[in-house]
Amino acid sequence: MKGTAEVAVVGMGYVGIPLACLLARAGHQVMGIDIDDKRVEAINARKLPLLGKEPDLPELLAEQLSEGKLRASVDFAFCKQVEAIFICVDTPIGEDKIPRFDHLLAAVMQVGKNLSEGSLVVIESTIAPGTMRSRIIPILEKTSGLKAGETLFVAHCPERVMSGKLLYNLQNMDRIVGGLDDRSTEIAMGWYRKIVKGKLHPTDMTTAETVKTTENAYRDVQIAFANEVGTICEVLGLDAFEVRELVNTCPGRSMLFPGAGVGGHCLPKDSWLLAFGGKEANPRLIPLARQVNDSMPEHVAELARKLIADAGLEEERLCIAIMGLSYLEDSGDIRNAPAKTVIDSLSGEHDIIAHDPYVSSLEGVEITVDIDDILGRADCAIFMTKHQEYLSLDIVEIAKKMRHALIVDGRNIFDRKTAREAGIHYTGVGKG
Ligand SMILES: NC(=O)c1ccc[n+]([C@@H]2O[C@H](COP(=O)([O-])OP(=O)(O)OC[C@H]3O[C@@H](n4cnc5c(N)ncnc54)[C@H](O)[C@@H]3O)[C@@H](O)[C@H]2O)c1
Incomplete structure (x- = not known):
């Protein structure tokens, strides 16, 4: 690497x-x-150690490594040489x-043990409200011997990226920059101005912690509401997606889609971080929404069991095809993926095979990228991810290929009326 490192990303x-x-x-x-x-070795060898497609990132990583602007290491001693340290460690x-x-x-x-006077430390990881003040700053001060706000600058700037759009989101989304004091906020904003085209919003650290966890908890609660309407529509014999569309014709309503469950690294945990930070207020709605969303994959497994029973096949060991393993469409990210819960639930009763264009391995499950092959072997197909590849499938043609035409639609990929008129055993989340 040429010269001295100016920035460390941990x-x-x-x-x-x-x-x-x-x-x-x-x-x-x-x-x-x-x-x-x-991981350090892979990065230095110009290999991106992330799952799924990340547009432009492999090329940018290789370019910066070959130009000598970026390098990876396990050695925290580099923090001594830098002006700013951004900490992006997982917070489960x-x-x-x-x-x-x-x-x-x-x-x-x-980082604290290796800090130089006048450095800026930014926490990008998502944390419970109050963590900067109660945990981060005391550790930094104790291990460095520096005084936050005087000889050390500290900020929290939570990240908002999504897998599959990392570079785009990082550059284009607005960012919340919460400093310990005005000087810390100003220095941190100066760094983000170099890479972010979105607006920067200065605030304090605890507000920044609360904004990040609230934006994800908000989405989680909205999804839980849609999921609950979805299960209500199932028992009423209605299509929740039609109900949703008509609800949204009323001004000020913006109902989300019901679905087979919430996954990823962030949404399933950030509600709990917010609830933890505010535990003295005894939050009830946020934990309940989490429970609703956590119950959806098991609900999908139950829909499959019921469909199998309705088709008179409950005594048989069938072959079930899980269509889509990742938690997000067109991504290979399987962290907390609802498909894994469905597989665990059904694998004692049936044989499981899976299809995913982006996921190549999952312990104990045979995965293929060949749709015709998997459908030809399946008695029941459960669609768990709304991959682009599934949107052009014709349900009537699919049914003809399968050993038994049993289809569970966890992501509103198919039209309920078309499926049922064609005599397909069809069910799904929100498909009464
Ligand atoms: N992934 C996302 O889309 C996303 C979006 C917004 C916010 N976040 C938040 O950002 C943070 C990081 O998430 P991520 O998805 O990048 O996690 P990740 O698991 O992909 O990466 C974390 C990295 O930290 C490393 N690490 C763990 N302990 C370490 C230590 N003591 N010192 C140095 N490195 C260490 C791990 O080896 C790993 O490479 C989390 O708080 C997460 O909630 C993630």
Whole structure:
């Protein structure tokens, strides 16, 4: 690497890699730091260690590495040489729905031990409201011996990217920049101005933490509402998607789609981060919405069982095709993917095979990219992801290829009337 690193990005995952690449392209010497030596090796070998398609990112990574603007390392000592450190480490929740910030706090501790006076530390990871004040700043001050707001500048700038659109989102979305004080906010904004075309919104740290967790909790609650309407429509014999469309003709209504479940790294946990930060208010709606969304994959498995029973096949061990494994359309990201829960639920009773254009491996499941092959072997197909490839499928033609024409539509891919008029055993989320 030429010269001295000016910026360090700690945590080289979905968030850290595109950030490091854009900072390098903006003209800085960037050191990407990660504890995973295999990931560091892959990055230095110009391989993008992320699942799914990420437009332009593999090329940008290779370009910045070959120009010597970016490098990856496991050594936190590089933090001593830099002006700014962006921490983008994963922040999961435990089985008990309590935040597990061990990775983040370990990274903060290592950064703190290697800080120089006058540096800026930005936390990009999503955190529960209050974490900057109660956990991050005390650790930074203790391990560095510096004083936040005097000899050290600190900000929280939560990330908003989505898998499949990492570079686009990072450059084009507005960002919330919450500094410890005005000076910290100003310095952090200066860095983001170099890479973000969206608007920058200055605020304080706790507001920034609360905005990020609230925007995801808001979406989660809205999805849970749609899911509940979906299950109500099922028992009423209605199509929830028609109901939704007509509801949205009323001004001020913007109902979302019901579906087979919520996955990914962020939505299933950020509601819990918000609820944890505000636990003294005894939040009830947000945890309940989480439970509704968490129950959807098992609901899909139940829809399949009922369809099989209605077709008189409940005594048989069938071949079930899971169509789509990733949690998001046209992505290979299977973190918290609802399809995994459906597979776990049904695999004791039936044989499971799967199709996904972007996911090549999932323990214990045979995966193919050949739609004709999988449908030809299947008795029942469960559509779990709205991949582009499925949208052009003709349900009547699909049914002809299958051993038994049993179709569970978890993502409103097919028309209920067409399916039923063709004599297909068809059900789905919101398809009464
Ligand atoms: N993935 C998204 O789409 C997205 C969107 C918005 C916000 N976020 C938030 O950004 C944060 C990072 O998410 P991600 O998806 O990039 O996670 P990730 O799992 O893809 O990457 C995290 C990286 O941090 C590394 N790491 C773990 N502990 C470390 C340590 N002590 N020191 C150095 N590196 C360490 C891991 O090895 C990994 O490479 C999370 O808080 C997440 O909620 C993610």
